[in-house]
Every structure is written in structure tokens, then in C-alpha cells.
Amino acid sequence: MPTAALKTVVHDVFQRPMHVDEASADALAALRRSRRDALLERARCEHLGQVPWSTRAFPVLAALAPVMTSPEGEITYPGDPMCLYAALSVAVDSALKSARIAADGSEDLPFTDLCPDWHCPPSKERRLSARHGLRAERDMESTPDSAVFDPRVWDEQARNDLRAVTRRLRPKVFLVSTVSPGHRYALEMARLVKEEAPDCLVVFGGRHMDETMRYAPADRSVSLEYSSTLRAIEEGRAEPVVDFCVGGEGYFALDLLMKAVALAMDLDRTRARVRDVVEMLSLLGAAGLRLPGSSLLCARDEDALHAFPVRGGKYDLAQLPSPYQGFAVRARFPVFPLPDGSPARTAHMTVTNACPYHCDFCSESALVVGGLKRFGASPAEAALERVCEYVSYGAAAVFFDDSIFWAGTFRAIHEFCEVLRAARTAPSPEQLPERCRRWITGDDDWQRLRDLRFGCQVTADLLTTLHGESEVRALLSTLREAGCTYLYLGIESMSSEVMEHVHKNLRRTIDLPWKKKVRTALERIREAGIPVGTSVLFGLEGENRRTIEETVEEVGQLVDDGLVMLASPNILTYHPATRITRDHGVQDQLDYHSPDVDNRPPYIYFEEAFPGVVSRRLSEDDIWFIHDATAKRWGTTRNSAEPALP
Structure with a gap:
């Protein structure tokens, strides 16, 4: 039965101009002192010199919700769960800075008493021995990897594994990143965790939250789409197993939430109640804490929906903590083969957060994401340092997950490729920029950097109509010389009739229709010697x-x-915030929450495809035809070990 409509309470303490309520600041300081004093008194009673980590740490578990119920050969070589690692980057960094430091009254630490337990970053030896894939393995103990669950396929084995890891960790907070096609599985994951650990707080983030909950400052209202987590729970379409949702640029909002949870949790680390966390969030905001970026943090209490909109200053993507700081590079992409034929250990990396194009079907557009963020100050040098960091973690290849490499800016691509080429061909590590030498410390690091390959994503327009032929050829040459050995290009359709509706085709010219444009771009890539x-x-x-x-x-x-060396067929799946979803009139019909959807062939042959949320322009017979026809016509090129890209 639907629940009674929740009252929405908006707390605007994180979007006002900088103002400190002195009474709140004093109350926060007093709370922190009293908690630290209590912990120190316990330590003295136990004849300990300082508060031990064992009495400060509370366990957490993070998960990436899968989008598949059956492998069907589609995700043979999954990448690392980078959307989750990136979302956790600030929160993990704060916890690692605060871990194992005595609660002795320091005001400088992000966590001054209780602290989320992300363990210790993996040693170099563990990084270099990390195996492909991420499950609950013995070699991950005592590293952040041991607190991450990444099943990739949602089946009975995954359910059993989640129950087992929950029983082992007994987490106090369960953090889930989900896109819309994985949302029903995220809800089931939350239910399973709540069954095993009833006092665990469940936090949802990810693209589905970004697309389905918005804050309107004009009338101080929260808009929840039909398929949003909170509305589905409120209307009784989903179980009430989620306590908090974080949308938008949530790196800092999630860190804020974890700090509030730590302060709200009793010192015996038994539990933190939602309403106590809400009070701590309000206190932190009133006391003057401010966050960068734009985000929305919502809490679902028994009788109210508490919304904390965040409107802060701009930030530079390069200034965010490294997503791999706490995690091993485990992905192996066969498009980067090693001399022995095995796939290279491949790190993911992004230098922009969204796509500058406005394709009506895409949830990565800057219009949907809420703006385009980039590596800012000295971007090429900052990106090179990040590459060197990943090389030191064991990466032999890097794939740039940007929707379009460096947002398609030729100058930025040239500058990055030049500094990368110079680093790879330097006479010795001592000739590297100072900020890179801290990472390239051994002969193995140096050899991996010299042999490094990378791949990135481009568009047909970028390599044809947006720039002159000589500019394009020079760019492709620069990419190849810097070590680019793989490009990924979205064709979408070879029908000009279809592409007329897609904004990706930015520069329409009579003498270069879409088919010719795609072929021209691919011919130029081939002439540059780069597989695509x-x-x-x-x-x-x-x-x-x-x-x-x-x-x-x-x-x-x-x-x-x-x-082309690989061709990947996909079925249009409606994402909640895209224009095509609105144009097709299905935004209030998307069922991304029911657990009993009959996900059957032919849908399971395509990632993210489910009955009821695929394009209305396709019948089930059409989908069968696409599956059979592409397999027959494209042969082994179809989905041949194609890496699953976020």
C-alpha cells in the first residue's frame, strides 16, 4: 500500500553566503570535545596511552549495482568500478587522513573521533599482484578493496556473496552507486543488507539519483521523478530500505554525510539514527561548513523528507583526490595486448565529467549532468602526473572514459599528448617533471611508462567537419606518437534519416552526409595506424x-x-532525464524498481536492456532481428572482447 505523502523539509544551511551562527559553532565544538573526552577517558580506564583505532573505526561497505542478470558474453572483460571509486574519492581521502590518529583534541582532522574504516591503501606489492575482477578475496583483506562489492551480474551467487560479506563486515553504512538499469538490483541489495544488518544506514548515489531528483531554488522545492528512489518508496512501489540519496556533484556531499554519520553515531558504534544524522547535518551547516559544487542530499525519515541542497564554489577536477588512491587497478582490457598476448592491466581516467554535445538519448550530456567540469590549472601537467600515479600502481595502459577526449578541444589534446610523449621518451626518470618523479621510483615503473598505451573516445564530427583535414591528421599523428593505440567512436546509426534527430551530427553538410562522414573519420584513423x-x-x-x-x-x-576492429550493438534504453524519454512520453512510466521484471532473451543480449524501458521504436521482433543480424553480418568483430565502458 502507498505510504502517506512525506512532508518535505528543506534545510538551506549549505547554500547561504558564508555565515557562521556562533551558537551552532559553539555547540559543535562542545559536542566534539565531549565525544573526544569520553573516548580518552575510556582509553585511560583501560590503561592505554591513546584512543586505539579499534574503538574509533566503524565498518562500511560500498557497492556498484549491476545492470545484468546473465553474462551472455557481454561483460567478459569488465573494467574497474570507476563511477563508484570516483564518487568515494573525497570520502575515502578524508577517512584515510583521519585513520589511526589519536582522538587527542585535534581540530584539523576530517573525522575527530569515530571514523569510517576504509583500512589502509594497498601496498605496491599488493597492487602489482591484484587479480582481474573484484570479489571478496583473501588478498584484499585490510585494504579499501575489501569494503567494495562489485558483482557485475546479479544472480543467486551474487546474492549469497552479498549476504556473506555483510555478515563478515557488519557495516554501519552501505553505499550504493547505481545507474537506472541497475536500480532494481540496488534496491534488492539494500534489502538484503538491511536483513543482515538492520541498523545499517543505506545511501544511494550515482547517475540514477542525478537524473531523478532536483532542487528548484526559486520555490525551495524538491522534484522527484516517477522512477526516483524516494518517490517509489513514498508511493509504495519499492520497499523503504534506503535512508539517504545523494545527487549531483556528490563527491563532497557524500563526505559531508559520512562526517555527520560519525558524529551522530553512539560511541559504542552501535548505530546512527536518520534523524540524528539530519540534526548533525543541520548543525554542521549552521556552524559554517561549506562545500564546493552543486548537489542535493536527501534523508528519508519516518514522517518527513529532509533535503539539503548544496550550492558552493567551483572546483577543479584535478584537485579531487585520485579515485585509485585506495584501490588496486584490476581491469584487463584486451584492446591493449601485452607482448605475450595477454590483456594489459588498464586504469580508467577522466579529465572531463560530461559531454559537450546534446544528444537527446544520452545521460552523459552536460545538459543532464549539470555542466562541464575539466582539469583546470595546468591541465596537461596535472593529467600527466595522474597517469604516472596509475603507472606506479601497475597500469600498463590507460583508457580515458571521457565522453569525448578532453571535451574535443584540439589544443588540450595536443598539449597533453606532447607532455606524455616527452615523458615516455625522456632519457631517464630524472628528466621527468618533479611532480611525476615522486611516482616513477623504480625500474619497473619506468619501463611501464615507456611502454604505456592509452585509448580514448572521439566522434566522427570531431575528425571531419569541425576541423580541417590537415588539423585532424596532425592530431591523429600526435595521438599515435604519444602512445594512443585505440580509439572508440560512437557511430549510433548509419541511417541519415535517423541521424537527423541526433545532435551528435553537429555540422551538417550536403557534400558530407553521415555515412560518408563516418567512413571518412574511420579512414583517417586507420591511416594514422590506430585501431578503432x-x-x-x-x-x-x-x-x-x-x-x-x-x-x-x-x-x-x-x-x-x-x-573497425570491434562493433558493439546496443539498444536504446530510456534514461529518466533525457530529451528522448520526454519526447516519447515515457518519463512517468519507467519501471526501474520492480524486482520481478522478466528479463529474458533477446533483452539479456544487450547491456542495460529490459522489457518496458527500451525504445518504443523497437518491437521484440526487431530486437531479435538486431541480435541475429549483427551476429551474422559482423561476425567475430561484434562484441569481440569489447571492454565494458562506464
Whole structure:
């Protein structure tokens, strides 16, 4: 039965101009002193010189919700869970800075008494021996990896594994990152954790939260889409197993929430109640704590929805803590083969957070994400240092997950490639920039840097109509010389009739229709000596059986001509905040919460595809046809060990 409508309470303490309520500041300071004094008194009674870590740490568990119920060969080589690592980057950094330091009255630590237990970052030896994939393995004990659950496929084994890891850790906070197609599994994960650890607080973040909950400052209201977690719970369509939701630029908001949880938790580390955490959030804001970025933090209490909108200053992506700081690089991408033929250990990296294009189907557009963030000050040098850090962690290759590499800015690409090429060809490590030498400390680091390969994503327009031919050829040459050995290009469709509706096709010219544009871009990439993989998206506006057949055949011709090494067919899945979802009138019908959806063939052959949320332009017969026709026409090039890209 639907629950009674929750009253919404907006706490605007994190969006006012800087103002400190002296009474709140005094109350916060007094609270911190009293908690530290209590811990110190316990330590004295036990004849300890300081408060031991064992009495300060409380266990946490983080998870990436999967989008698949069956492997079906689609995710043979999954990448690392970077959306989760990135979301955790600030919170993990704060906890690691505060860990194992005595609660002796210091006001400078992010956590001054109780602290989330992310253990210790893996040693170099553990990083270099880390195996592919991420499950509860013995070699992950006592590192942040041991507090991350990443099943990739949601099946009975994954359920049992989650129950087992919950029983082992007994987490006080369960953090879940989810996209919309994984949301139903995120809800089931939350339920399983609550069953095993009833006092555990459950926090949802990720793209689904970004797309389904918004704050309108004009009337101080919170808008929840039909498919949002909180609205589904309020209307009785989902179980009340989620306590907090974080949307927007949530790096800092999640860190704030963890600090509030630590202060709200009793010193015996038994539990923290939602209403106590809400009070701590209000106190922290009133006492003057301010956060960068724009985000929305919501808490679901028994009788109210508490919303904490955050409107802070701008920040530089390069200034965020490294997502891999606490985690080993485990991904192996076969598009980067080692001399022995095995796939190279591959790190993920981003230098921009969104796509500058406005494709109506894409949830990575800056219009959906809320703006484009980049590596700011000295971007090329900052990116090079991050690459060297990942090389020191054992990475032999790097894949840049940016929707378009450096947002498609030729100057930025050239500058980065020049500093990377100079580093890879330097006479010795001593010739590297100072900020890189701290990472390249051994012969093995130096050899990996010299041999480093990387890949990135580009568009057909970027390599044809947006720049002159000589500029494009010079850019591709620069990429190759810097070590780029793989490019990924979104074809989407080979039908001009379909592509007329897609903003990716920015520069329309009579003499260069879409088919020719794609072929021209691929020919230029091949001439530069860089292998290329492609993605194709069926179900866009204007799609029908004729345009499907046209795309299958035209991509087949590209395969026959040796222009693509990989071709990945995908089915358009409606994301809550995209324009095509609104245009097709399905925003209030998206079922991303029901646990009993019959996810069956042919849907399981495509990542993120489920009955009821795929394009209305496709029938089930069409989806079967796409599956069979691409397998037959594209042969082994179709999905041949294609890495699962976020």
C-alpha cells in the first residue's frame, strides 16, 4: 500500500553566503570535545596511552549495482568500478587522513573521533599482484578493496556473496552507486543488507539519483521523478530500505554525510539514527561548513523528507583526490595486448565529467549532468602526473572514459599528448617533471611508462567537419606518437534519416552526409595506424526495420573494409532525464524498481536492456532481428572482447 505523502523539509544551511551562527559553532565544538573526552577517558580506564583505532573505526561497505542478470558474453572483460571509486574519492581521502590518529583534541582532522574504516591503501606489492575482477578475496583483506562489492551480474551467487560479506563486515553504512538499469538490483541489495544488518544506514548515489531528483531554488522545492528512489518508496512501489540519496556533484556531499554519520553515531558504534544524522547535518551547516559544487542530499525519515541542497564554489577536477588512491587497478582490457598476448592491466581516467554535445538519448550530456567540469590549472601537467600515479600502481595502459577526449578541444589534446610523449621518451626518470618523479621510483615503473598505451573516445564530427583535414591528421599523428593505440567512436546509426534527430551530427553538410562522414573519420584513423572500436545504437527516433537493416549492412561494410576492429550493438534504453524519454512520453512510466521484471532473451543480449524501458521504436521482433543480424553480418568483430565502458 502507498505510504502517506512525506512532508518535505528543506534545510538551506549549505547554500547561504558564508555565515557562521556562533551558537551552532559553539555547540559543535562542545559536542566534539565531549565525544573526544569520553573516548580518552575510556582509553585511560583501560590503561592505554591513546584512543586505539579499534574503538574509533566503524565498518562500511560500498557497492556498484549491476545492470545484468546473465553474462551472455557481454561483460567478459569488465573494467574497474570507476563511477563508484570516483564518487568515494573525497570520502575515502578524508577517512584515510583521519585513520589511526589519536582522538587527542585535534581540530584539523576530517573525522575527530569515530571514523569510517576504509583500512589502509594497498601496498605496491599488493597492487602489482591484484587479480582481474573484484570479489571478496583473501588478498584484499585490510585494504579499501575489501569494503567494495562489485558483482557485475546479479544472480543467486551474487546474492549469497552479498549476504556473506555483510555478515563478515557488519557495516554501519552501505553505499550504493547505481545507474537506472541497475536500480532494481540496488534496491534488492539494500534489502538484503538491511536483513543482515538492520541498523545499517543505506545511501544511494550515482547517475540514477542525478537524473531523478532536483532542487528548484526559486520555490525551495524538491522534484522527484516517477522512477526516483524516494518517490517509489513514498508511493509504495519499492520497499523503504534506503535512508539517504545523494545527487549531483556528490563527491563532497557524500563526505559531508559520512562526517555527520560519525558524529551522530553512539560511541559504542552501535548505530546512527536518520534523524540524528539530519540534526548533525543541520548543525554542521549552521556552524559554517561549506562545500564546493552543486548537489542535493536527501534523508528519508519516518514522517518527513529532509533535503539539503548544496550550492558552493567551483572546483577543479584535478584537485579531487585520485579515485585509485585506495584501490588496486584490476581491469584487463584486451584492446591493449601485452607482448605475450595477454590483456594489459588498464586504469580508467577522466579529465572531463560530461559531454559537450546534446544528444537527446544520452545521460552523459552536460545538459543532464549539470555542466562541464575539466582539469583546470595546468591541465596537461596535472593529467600527466595522474597517469604516472596509475603507472606506479601497475597500469600498463590507460583508457580515458571521457565522453569525448578532453571535451574535443584540439589544443588540450595536443598539449597533453606532447607532455606524455616527452615523458615516455625522456632519457631517464630524472628528466621527468618533479611532480611525476615522486611516482616513477623504480625500474619497473619506468619501463611501464615507456611502454604505456592509452585509448580514448572521439566522434566522427570531431575528425571531419569541425576541423580541417590537415588539423585532424596532425592530431591523429600526435595521438599515435604519444602512445594512443585505440580509439572508440560512437557511430549510433548509419541511417541519415535517423541521424537527423541526433545532435551528435553537429555540422551538417550536403557534400558530407553521415555515412560518408563516418567512413571518412574511420579512414583517417586507420591511416594514422590506430585501431578503432565502435558502438551502434538501435531504437533512436525515426528507427524502423529498414533503417535497422541499413545500419547492419553499412557497419558490415566497414568491418569488411578493415575500418573497425570491434562493433558493439546496443539498444536504446530510456534514461529518466533525457530529451528522448520526454519526447516519447515515457518519463512517468519507467519501471526501474520492480524486482520481478522478466528479463529474458533477446533483452539479456544487450547491456542495460529490459522489457518496458527500451525504445518504443523497437518491437521484440526487431530486437531479435538486431541480435541475429549483427551476429551474422559482423561476425567475430561484434562484441569481440569489447571492454565494458562506464
